[in-house]
Amino acid sequence: MSDLLKPEELYKTDSRPPRTDWMDTPVEIRRGIACYAGNPKSLEYVGLPNARKWSCFDEDWQLPENWQEIIHEGFKERLEKFRSFKVFMDICVRCGACADKCHFFIGTGDPKNMPVLRAELLRSIYRNDFTRAGKILGKLGGARPMTLEVLREWWYYMFQCSECRRCSVFCPYGIDTAEITMMGRELLNLLGLNIDWIATPVANCYRTGNHLGIQPHAFKDMLEFFQEDIEEITGVLVEPQYNKVGADILFITPSGDVFADPGTYTCMGYMMLFHYLKEKYGFDITWSTYASEGGNFGFFTSHEMMKRLNAKMYAEAKRLGVKWIIGGECGHMWRVINQYMDTMNGPADFLEEPVSPITGTKFENAKSTKMVHITEFTADLIKHGKLELDKSRNDNLSVTFHDSCNPARGMGLLDEPRYVIQNVCNKFHEMPAGTIREQTFCCGSGSGLNAGEDMELRMAGGLPRANAVKSVHESKGVNTLATICAIDRAALPDLMSYWVPEVEVYGVHEMVANALILQGEKDRDTDLRGEPLPGMEDSDE
Amino acid sequence: MELTALLEKKKETIVNEWFEQVIQTYAPDTAMFYQGQKDAFANPVGSTTRHALTRLFNLLLKHNENESPAAIIDPLIRIRAVQNFTPTQAAGFVFFLKPIVRNLYKKNQKKIHFDELLALESRIDMLALTGFDVFMACREKIYSMKTNVERDKIYKAFARAGLIKEVPADEPDPKFI
Known part of the structure; x- marks a missing residue:
């Protein structure tokens, strides 16, 4: 019953979405889009951290107390370990060549599914935590601090990318946005934020x-x-x-x-x-x-x-x-x-x-x-x-x-x-x-x-x-x-x-x-699905 | 027949305005893309929307009366039924046409023929209801697909546990013997 809209909510007929900047548009995790959380037993089996029963629709995601530190350190470690990740964080000029190439953006119409914007979800934190310009300019320089709201956004959109790399074909700088999603998912996994269709x-x-x-x-x-x-x-x-x-x-x-x-x-x-x-x-x-x-x-x-x-x-x-x-x-x-x-x-x-x-x-x-x-x-x-x-x-x-x-x-x-x-x-x-x-x-x-x-x-x-x-x-x-x-x-x-x-x-x-004609095969009258072969539609068994 | 003549004359303007308003139900960046990209394969939402609205308007003008309204509105509703919309937002775009026509009528005619206008608006109402039927069919399809996924999962788990004994096709079902 709690999902039912109240009369005054039903009466809202404005069909135009918010006109706010992406950073100021809060994430709304929707049923039908989000997947169920990973089964804790599966996480435990392979030693993934923070195994517990949770749901993305819960208010409390039961995160470790120092979750911001874990993300920061995880980010840092990966920037040092993977040169490509560091380069992909730095070189995007936001030209938009990838923006309309993603099937999830084309189909859902959600602007945060533009590959450039999905990557910005991570880049904004990168700028804030690891670049001088980001530290000085803050939001003006496209940086923002890591908050629970940002984490929810990360989780929601990192699992709306199928890592298909169509966007990367069009990127003039050769940024592989799938690898950014992969890094995003790795960081989320450090907090036990996974989906069951993967974890199990x-x-x-x-x-x-x-x-x-x-x-x-x-x-x-x-x-x-x-x-x-x-x-x-x-x-x-x-x-x-x-x-x-x-x-x-x-x-x-x-x-x-x-x-x-x-x-x-x-x-x-x-x-x-x-x-x-x-x-x-x-x-x-x-x-x-x-x-x-x-x-x-x-x-x-x-x-x-x-x-x-x-x-x-x-x-x-x-x-x-x-x-x-x-x-x-x-x-x-x-x-x-x-x-x-x-x-x-x-x-x-x-x-x-x-x-x-x-x-x-x-x-x-x-x-x-x-x-x-x-x-x-x-x-x-x-x-x-x-x-x-x-x-x-x-x-x-x-x-x-x-x-x-x-x-x-x-x-x-x-x-x-x-x-x-x-x-x-x-x-x-x-x-x-x-x-x-x-x-x-x-x-x-x-x-x-x-x-x-x-x-x-x-x-x-x-x-x-x-x-x-x-x-x-x-x-x-x-x-x-x-x-x-x-x-x-x-x-x-x-x-x-x-x-x-x-x-x-x-x-x-x-x-x-x-x-394929097998040696010694009988006169076949059906295909592998048991459907009649062409010309055999009327033949008896 | 003054209204019909006016609608015929202003068809392109009306459909463009209608399209513009439907597209504005998306976020600004998305709307810009849906409006601007003309390649139907790079932009199936924009192209399907424009195509469907044009055909729906022709239907209201009784140009293609032998075609099923449900078949014409289906491709557009089918898309909106899986996007980030409430049912009102997904199927309510049909009503956008009413103020467009009323304003145009007021601007171009000194005397309003209400019988003609009301007849058209009744057709718009019926079209909206048809749209809602299609919306529900799409949603029911989604729900049945979700149910099938779960049913299949349970069936396979039972089968793997050796709990399912299928009756061979050439043997009668024991419960009917």
Whole structure:
């Protein structure tokens, strides 16, 4: 009842928002935008400070008494440790090039979601605490002291950035605003200010190897369940290898592929591809039930946590004695691998430089990390004519491709997925320029924001992406949104169901597997989802 | 028919004024962006707003009577239903049109034909109610998505704990035997 508006409040009909300067506009933490606080048990498990039950809607956030000192010291330590952070704090000239590039600003209309302003939330404190000009000029120089109000603002807006880095593409100074958010979240974590959609997957991943806390036997059970489905659809029994010591290659994919539709169909796709390659070329790849997560929510917590979770993948590769690693269709896993792994846990010199055992191709991009993206691997197979494919099996799909932010902007993986899609599907249409490739719009749910309680934020943030999908749906009849990220596969179905309900979400390797002709397969009449293949709509079971 | 003729003549001015007022429901910096950026893909809110208001005005002028008012107002309400608005603010923009038309009418006509004006205003009222229907449908959709997330979470937790036994598709449900 306390949430209901009083009659006089309901009677307020002025629809114009306050005209005050941003520093003088108090933050209003809204339901539908904010996420639930981290479960204290999860924080305790990984040793994060100030674990307690709290809510962002509470008056009292139960902070340590010296919280301002903790923030100040944490800020100082990071400015000294990370040269880039210091530079990003100093060099912004507030030109505004990034301002209108953020999907959260475009969709929510909240000015504090302009990347420049989100960064100013931190910069204002930086100026106040660490610059002479800020100390002398105060508010005139864009500085302000750290207060509870500022802290609330930090928390609210640091968790309204999906770290997608679209803004950084347009910054003439090359400021990576995602890294400012990362630092902001690190500082908040020093006070135990996290969200549960990040904190609990982190604890689960640290304990059992994946976000959902699936234990090894249950992980294997799920793949066995897919084996049955694949056998029913194709008549072929695929047999994945688990934790095989001495296998050539280790395969690591996000656990979302194993446990959440429609990612599960992508997972079946990997299994079928690996079976095909094993039968035809003796390909030797193993799954791990311990390193059973490609995702790394430590990335959304702190650099220390990112390092701890990333290390598990390489520790498992070392334990099994594989030559190199193939990674599945994941988003932020690839930013961690491509941009941070080498200086965190690298060099992985106990592994070999990846070379495809089937085509002999050297994967130069993965020379140092020893980890190859599966679409790059599959694109190479197709290029060398190593796969037998029947594209017509995907003729009921009219496909567009959503470049996932991290593979696109974090590692430049732009053409390989398109090449694969165009070799397994006959109908492919690009979304408008400015919404794809390096300039792709985020799904609106990345960096741990794919919760349920912040659905309004997710829908508003995903609007620019959905708007582009809608245009190709209306102009080209597109009914399929393909993507190479597990968070996309979890988040985009919701986004589509709100904005463009006629469009379904697919992983690329699901479409590969639909087209792939397995040795000894029966006449297939359905796709991996059990839907009739084109031309089979009227056939009986 | 004097009012209709006037509205036809001043259509662009009216829609521009309406658009301006709707855009002013956003913070000043945001309003500037929504107004200024013409690329529909860089600025879906501004472009959808302008497009929807133009079509809604045509509807009030009875140009596209065979089109569903709900379908025309839907894209705009769908956006405002997930932004930082109360229901009044999200769906109430339809009423902004009344003073715009009244002022224009007063300025341009010596004698006001109230029957025509009231008829138009009744149509505006109906349009606002349609907008509210769409707003509620959008909100219900959001609530059902939130519910599904929670339901799915519980189902998966039960499934992982081995507490769910699904009836195979080719076997009858025991409770119906």
